[in-house]
Amino acid sequence: MKLISYRVHRWFCQITDLTTFFHRLFFTVIHAFKDSRFVLHAGNKLSRFWLVHFRKKYVQRQLHIRKGSCHQCGTCCNLLFACPMLTKQRRCLIYGSCRPQACKVFPINQRDIDEVKLCGGQCGYYFNNGYSENATKERDFEMFH
Numbered sequence: 108m109k110l111i112s113y114r115v116h117r118w119f120c121q122i123t124d125l126t127t128f129f130h131r132l133f134f135t136v137i138h139a140f141k142d143s144r145f146v147l148h149a150g151n152k153l154s155r156f157w158l159v160h161f162r163k164k165y166v167q168r169q170l171h172i173r174k175g176s177c178h179q180c181g182t183c184c185n186l187l188f189a190c191p192m193l194t195k196q197r198r199c200l201i202y203g204s205c206r207p208q209a210c211k212v213f214p215i216n217q218r219d220i221d222e223v224k225l226c227g228g229q230c231g232y233y234f235n236n237g238y239s240e241n242a243t244k245e246r247d248f249e250m251f252h
Contacts (some may be wrong), residue, residue, distance in 0.1 A: 144225070148187040151222055159209045169215050175232040182228025183213050 158166050181197030184190040192200045199206065214220050214232050223230045 145187070147225075148222065151218060152187050155209050155213070155215060155219070158215055159212060166212055166215055169234075170212060172234055173214070173232050174235060175230075178229070178231040180228050180230075182223050182226055183219075183230070184210075186222060186226065 179198065179202070181193055181199070184193045184197075184199065190199070194200060199210075214223070214230060217234050220230045220232060220234070
């Protein structure tokens with residue numbers, strides 16, 4: 108009986124150790140991704156996709172208040188991955204012809220401009236509607252509702 112009890116106890120300890128290992132591994136990966144630019148860029152890219160295809164009125168309102176012009180620096184083309192239409196001189200091969208809709212309306216909001224600044228670029232567009240904490244919350248609510 109002691110042999111069976113010992114084996115069960117040992118088996119239980121091994122499972123507990125394995126569970127603890129995976130728990131620590133999971134939270135280590137989550138912590139690493141939390142501060143990762145990849146997660147930021149992927150989240151913003153998904154947000155832009157959602158807005159362009161499902162929140163067209165919001166995008167149109169944003170385009171009406173957006174000021175400035177594109178400097179064609181190519182920074183926005185390299186946010187998550189390098190666009191295959193971008194040349195070595197950082198020029199878009201399809202700029203005047205058949206760009207995707209997300210490229211045509213970029214930047215949609217101040218968050219996009221902040222993302223370009225984070226990558227060292229200087230976007231030629233700007234928004235006059237301020238960038239306070241309350242304005243951000245209102246835009247986030249409006250984007251998804």
